[in-house]
Amino acid sequence: MISIDNVSQVFTTKTGTVHALENINLEVATNEFVTLVGRSGCGKSTLLRVIAGLITPTAGTVKVAGEPVRRPRRDVSVMFQRPALLPWRSVLDNLMLPVEILRLDRDAHRERAHQLLELAGLKGFEDKLPHELSGGMQQRVSLCRSLIQRPKVLLMDEPFSALDALTRAELSVELQRVVAEENTTIVFVTHSIDEAVLLADRVVVLSPRPGRLREVVDVGIPRPRTLGQNAHADEVTRVSARLHDLLMPEPEGAAA
Ligand SMILES: Nc1ncnc2c1ncn2[C@@H]1O[C@H](COP(=O)(O)OP(=O)(O)OP(=O)(O)O)[C@@H](O)[C@H]1O
Numbered sequence: 539m540i541s542i543d544n545v546s547q548v549f550t551t552k553t554g555t556v557h558a559l560e561n562i563n564l565e566v567a568t569n570e571f572v573t574l575v576g577r578s579g580c581g582k583s584t585l586l587r588v589i590a591g592l593i594t595p596t597a598g599t600v601k602v603a604g605e606p607v608r609r610p611r612r613d614v615s616v617m618f619q620r621p622a623l624l625p626w627r628s629v630l631d632n633l634m635l636p637v638e639i640l641r642l643d644r645d646a647h648r649e650r651a652h653q654l655l656e657l658a659g660l661k662g663f664e665d666k667l668p669h670e671l672s673g674g675m676q677q678r679v680s681l682c683r684s685l686i687q688r689p690k691v692l693l694m695d696e697p698f699s700a701l702d703a704l705t706r707a708e709l710s711v712e713l714q715r716v717v718a719e720e721n722t723t724i725v726f727v728t729h730s731i732d733e734a735v736l737l738a739d740r741v742v743v744l745s746p747r748p749g750r751l752r753e754v755v756d757v758g759i760p761r762p763r764t765l766g767q768n769a770h771a772d773e774v775t776r777v778s779a780r781l782h783d784l785l786m787p788e789p790e791g792a793a794a
Pocket residue numbers: 549550551556557558576577578579580581582583584585747
């Protein structure tokens with residue numbers, strides 16, 4: 539569904555050039571859930587913005603559904619760290635915003651909005667204003683809004699990082715349930731190894747600047763994945779340990 543072919547990104551600033559990404563090659567299959575991890579500043583958000591068509595890479599190409607990405611596409615949704623809901627619009631009207639912008643069929647999508655809200659545990663909150671909801675609920679609304687037009691691809695940039703640890707874990711489990719119904723291909727940026735392992739079919743590790751593809755780690759845990767008692771502890775430990783090794787600098791003398 540997503541083909542990233544030899545993508546490099548160089549930013550020119552007043553103080554010089556920043557090599558944010560170098561020769562990234564990656565294929566993401568239809569319905570696959572890929573998480574992107576790496577040290578701060580290694581180019582995760584830049585890669586997501588390139589896939590979204592928000593920036594044109596300095597070199598290389600990105601294709602979505604076989605077509606080169608040159609600008610934002612209506613079948614690719616992006617979800618950011620903050621929910622960015624319009625404060626004067628109700629939950630339902632916030633969900634309907636992309637429908638209005640993209641001039642889609644209102645009646646069909648209003649029905650879909652109700653289904654998505656139910657799936658995300660927000661039934662009964664349709665007429666509330668964003669400030670009447672908790673941070674976790676607002677981010678659920680943002681998730682529903684990202685899915686309203688049935689995007690083929692959902693790009694998520696640390697969507698849960700502003701939330702407390704328990705809400706974050708709960709939303710990660712809910713996200714899996716929602717997307718299991720949706721047939722969406724997902725690329726999800728996170729700083730959290732736990733989140734990366736819980737959600738991903740594959741974890742893509744970028745090396746520090748310039749961001750290069752360091753390793754792709756398969757996560758062989760059956761779905762639906764849970765936390766606590768029924769988590770597949772051995773596989774979670776194996777993948778987490780591998781990611782720690784890839785992301786943490788080796789202590790001095792460890793290689794000796
Ligand atoms: N528009 C821009 N102009 C200049 N430099 C930029 C621009 N966007 C990103 N950069 C630089 O590119 C590098 C990669 O940034 P990016 O935000 O993609 O990293 P990241 O891995 O998402 O970081 P973090 O984990 O801290 O969010 C950084 O050095 C950043 O300063």
